[in-house]
Amino acid sequence: MRSGITRRWLRGNLLITVLLVLLAETMFLYNYTRSYYNSVQQTMYRRFSSVSGQLKMYTGDTVQSTAATRSVALRRMVEQFADKDKYEFMLLDSYGGVIASSSGTNADGIVTGIDFEQAQEASDGLGVAVYRTQSGELVMAACYLVPYAAEDVAAMRLVTSLTLVGAQIKNAIAVSVVIAAVILAFTVMSGLYFIRSIVVPLGQVERTAASIARGELDVRLPVTGNEHDEVDRLRGTINQMAEGLEETEKMKNEFISSVSHELRTPLTSIRGWVETLRTLDDPADENYRKGLEIINNETGRLYNMVEELLDFSRLQNGRIRMDCRPLDLVAELTDAVLFCEARIQREGLVLSYTEPEEMIPVYADPDRLRQVFINIMDNAIKYSAPGGRITVKLWAGEYKAFAEIIDQGRGIPPEDLENVKTKFYKGSNSVRGSGIGLALVDSIMTALDGTMDIKSTLGRGTVVTLGLPLYHKA
Incomplete structure (x- = not known):
């Protein structure tokens, strides 16, 4: 260099x-x-x-x-x-x-x-x-x-x-030659000093970048905090990149561990019941029917998890296509609530939802919108204790329509709240799941020109507010 x-x-x-x-x-x-x-x-x-x-x-x-x-x-x-x-x-x-x-x-x-x-x-x-x-x-x-x-x-x-x-x-020639030599010597010395002041830090950056490329994500460059020094700003940027890669690597490892665990649980259950069913010859046996039901439920759970991962990958790579059209947001949200109602009752929770009388027109993909609603309500169910209340609200503003899902669950710690929409992130208070559900929801809402806002109080519950632009027929 x-x-x-x-x-x-x-x-x-x-x-x-x-x-x-x-x-x-x-x-x-x-x-x-x-x-x-x-x-x-x-x-x-x-x-x-x-x-x-x-x-x-x-x-x-x-x-x-x-x-x-x-x-x-x-x-x-x-x-x-x-x-x-x-x-x-x-x-x-x-x-x-x-x-x-x-x-x-x-x-x-x-x-x-x-x-x-x-x-x-x-x-x-x-x-x-x-x-x-x-x-x-x-x-x-x-x-x-x-x-x-x-x-x-x-x-x-x-x-x-x-x-x-x-x-x-x-004599004049001798004096002028000496002066010229002094000028050139000063130019060379100052130039080499200036080059050294650039080359040495760039050498540090090069070695650190090579270390990061080899997977040594804990290396850092010394910074002075001088905002007017371009090399110092470059060091800071390299450090931020290393920190981001280290955090991503950590989340990736946690994600792999979490997904492996999530996949192992239903597979273990399926394998166990398959072994049990092989010993049963009577289809009318209660254990036979129970085993088939569990295998069916766990298979569906695996299928949903894989689909969630594939959808998130397609959204990140821009390969998923939104089939948007004018929709009644009231009908879409009501269908999602009805889909989750039976599970809410099984978990011993109370559902509070009043369907608005007037339709609220939006322009969105119905399948993706349903996926968003079910994902948010699934989180509300998972993090709520029996006897808790899940409240769903829907209203139209001047330019946007808003859907609000409120639970009385365990809530999200403040240190985790700003990261819950990050892919692969699983907070300290999280339960089973792949860690990309909220990241997927946020990506879908962004693709639909919508917003997702999360507010939570630890031990008291969480409020998720979804916003979509109102549709006005041209």
């Missing part, structure tokens, strides 16, 4: 940073060098301007005498030139040849005609050239055409060494 993220960072962020630093370095050195060269060039131009100003003041009786006077003045300036250690001052003829120089030589090996040619072509009579002499020294030569007649003197030239300028530029 680390190499992958680091590689992407090197290809992206660091590469762009290096290119930007190189571009800034190049622009800085170019501008720095040009600034020094322009400074030297402007200094020589100012000297030419000073000499031109002096030549303007020389006059004579005739044009020839004035030109001669200027020529003599220029030669004197060359001879008396004070900055010989910095510049070579030359006078040039109309062909670019050296007439006089401040060093007293013809300056062989240190001059070129490029600056003179540029001066002749330039409108301001100025030309400049940077080149290396025969000895390899880098110099700058500036040439200026004399604006006034001065006999054979056609131009002036100043030549200066760029050795000191080169040294300054080298």
Whole structure:
């Protein structure tokens, strides 16, 4: 993981940073060098301007005498030139040849005609050239055409060494390279620190996720509770996932154990009575008839349990089809109450139900709706003690119809109440069953755009309220 993220960072962020630093370095050195060269060039131009100003003041009786006077003045300036250690001052003829120089030589090996040619072509009579002499020294030569007649003197030239300028530029290069190296080093260190701050937590997440995938559902990641930290929120999400999977695994195991027990009880009864019936030859024997009745009841119980499991599986996977149509909710609920009435009486319970006189239209699947009512009343019967009362109410609101089943049974503990609609959940106060009855009811009501609300007081009973939208014919 680390190499992958680091590689992407090197290809992206660091590469762009290096290119930007190189571009800034190049622009800085170019501008720095040009600034020094322009400074030297402007200094020589100012000297030419000073000499031109002096030549303007020389006059004579005739044009020839004035030109001669200027020529003599220029030669004197060359001879008396004070900055010989910095510049070579030359006078040039109309062909670019050296007439006089401040060093007293013809300056062989240190001059070129490029600056003179540029001066002749330039409108301001100025030309400049940077080149290396025969000895390899880098110099700058500036040439200026004399604006006034001065006999054979056609131009002036100043030549200066760029050795000191080169040294300054080298120092600037060294300093800028150090600065660029510091910037790149800081970028690399900060980038690697940032990558480490991401990679290390992601490595923890990866290892924990792998542990969860192997079935180690008790592992957890450390969290700081910082809501602004995306990695910390990811840790919290992984922990929630692990807790959910652990709870689901626990409920699954409890469900398997519960269903195994629920299946074993009727199967044991059936097997026992089958063995008993095999020893009886008289169909008129009371035990024979009793055995057949028990086998029939237990078989029906097994069938209902399997159908409940299959229905829940189909609802969860979206494979069950609702055959909805306009219904009278009063008739559907009354049929379900009549179906459970005999069992309520056998259990020694009292049924209280007053059928509404007017029909209440809803749009639903009659088979699923009947399944919902019977499931809720079956729970009310199972959790009620003999002598208790089961009350069924039905009424229509402005937009919804409501059915309420109230029992006076043992009730649901508060810690179990919020989980009773969760699949496979069996509370501490539960009796026999698969643990998916209420989850199935809730799924059916949701598919019918309805609601199921459960309120319970431990030791006093439970109230289940079912709501369905009223049907209005278009």
